[in-house]
């Protein structure tokens with residue numbers, strides 16, 4: 001008996017049990033697509049958070065004061081006795097190419113919580129910074145409309161500002177904001193630029209942003225003694241650790257720190273932040289993977305169930321086939337081909353469904369398919385299908401015809 | 409030479425079939441000897457539980473026995489492996505069951521073609537032989553009906569066509585008329601007469617005297633043993 005004949009028998013078998021065929025295919029398809037989609041969702045959300053953090057600049061090291069107030073960090077009990085605030089002088093020292101060869105640039109940041117208004121519209125930016133033009137590069141922020149402010153704007157203390165898109169749309173729902181004046185804490189600032197859309201990094205809206213020259217902000221809003229932070233950009237991600245050491249050396253000297261366990265400042269490093277979030281994200285993905293695995297298992301149990309329900313009928317059928325002279329090998333091959341076709345078709349539908357389903361955003365997260373998950377889900381489903389389709393058949397084919405005929 | 413020609417097609421010697429073990433064990437066959445020659449028409453009768461089906465299944469190579477020997481057309485069945493057994497079932501035996509045992513959701517034609525397919529007969533020849541067998545049983549106009557679309561008598565005739573399609577030397581039927589009305593029974597028995605007249609050996613199990621009356625030899629069983637074995641000339645027209 002030729003293999004084509006056996007394949008024909010298998011197809012006829014599938015065709016004559018349409019309900020069983022479609023239910024089994026459906027079970028496999030759902031299992032496979034849910035594994036693919038869930039893992040893609042986990043992967044997509046972790047990628048989104050990473051991308052958000054990367055947008056902040058991976059070469060960036062942020063220095064914050066440990067004195068309480070802004071970013072008060074460590075407990076005040078451990079506060080250095082002679083604690084000094086962060087100063088513009090610190091930022092200048094950190095920019096020294098001799099003492100800090102691995103630092104590209106440093107920018108002091110004065111920050112405040114203010115509300116800005118233009119006409120009847122108002123906006124409370126998540127970030128309101130007075131800083132130097134170098135801040136834009138150090139923090140990976142670019143201006144797409146209008147222009148950056150300049151060093152001259154800083155020395156002259158001009159009240160100009162660059163705003164993020166959230167602030168722009170809140171203050172100027174219609175028309176361009178460039179050239180318009182907004183008032184922040186009552187102080188007028190002329191808008192000269194709008195930054196590129198950053199989106200959310202998972203923690204805050206990167207576009208709820210106002211950036212103005214340091215001098216203007218210090219003079220009219222924050223005062224001169226209280227820098228919120230200093231943003232330092234290392235020359236590359238590779239030399240970030242070297243830059244970090246140089247920063248500590250310079251800052252310890254500037255702040256006359258004797259005990260390095262008791263500094264009045266601290267440094268935040270984007271790379272380490274990235275690591276923490278990506279490890280917590282992989283936990284999240286692993287959890288989703290488990291959920292997906294369970295759904296595959298449930299799908300598998302469903303398939304087994306359908307196969308077992310029909311096993312009595314199929315065992316009888318195998319008995320009949322044996323009684324009229326079917327060799328065991330022909331029966332085995334037929335039933336294995338049936339199971340393989342079922343799981344292949346179901347698996348393929350599942351993969352297609354997974355790809356389609358991954359096109360849709362879930363809670364604002366664009367799922368990104370993990371190629372491995374496709375192969376895993378497909379492979380597992382086929383194994384389940386072949387095993388649970390093939391095993392009862394192989395058992396039945398080994399029975400004497402009369403046992404198979406009487407099976408119940 | 410004469411002896412070789414006269415060698416029985418069925419030769420069962422000292423067949424014992426035991427079910428279960430110890431106190432609970434049952435001897436479904438308790439030392440049965442039976443020889444049937446080519447062209448014979450044998451009816452096996454006996455009360456329920458006397459071992460008729462057990463014997464028939466052994467003759468049909470569907471089951472094995474506990475002890476004893478069985479030669480089918482000179483071949484010792486117990487020595488054959490799986491594949492050889494499948495060949496013997498396909499080539500030498502046509503089996504008809506009380507419950508028809510057609511493949512569900514499969515047309516009459518496909519059911520009849522099945523044993524031919526397992527013998528490697530292809531395409532046109534297979535179709536023609538299956539159609540011929542269906543014509544013999546008078547179902548030439550029902551070839552694309554599935555079992556559920558056929559009456560009991562028609563289903564049994566499909567089963568007969570399936571058994572005949574391979575032109576077996578031996579036709580075995582276990583209560584073939586058990587589920588049929590008298591008209592269908594009559595048609596089926598006419599078919600058996602015809603098959604036997606064509607030279608095939610027919611062995612049929614039955615409870616019904618009018619079925620047995622068609623046979624030329626009646627074997628009676630009780631408690632796993634043969635208690636009588638009588639040959640008679642056919643009386644009816």
Ligand SMILES: Nc1ncnc2c1ncn2[C@@H]1O[C@H](COP(=O)(O)OP(=O)(O)OP(=O)(O)O)[C@@H](O)[C@H]1O
Pocket residue numbers: 427428434435436454455456457458459460461462463
């Ligand atoms: N698979 C089995 N397991 C245990 N006992 C069995 C089995 N098959 C048959 N028997 C027993 O063997 C004996 C003979 O059974 P068999 O089916 O041959 O009877 P029978 O003559 O065909 O009866 P009936 O006319 O009712 O069909 C019975 O006592 C039956 O209970």
Ligand SMILES: [Mg+2]
Pocket residue numbers: 460461462582
């Ligand atoms: Mg019986």
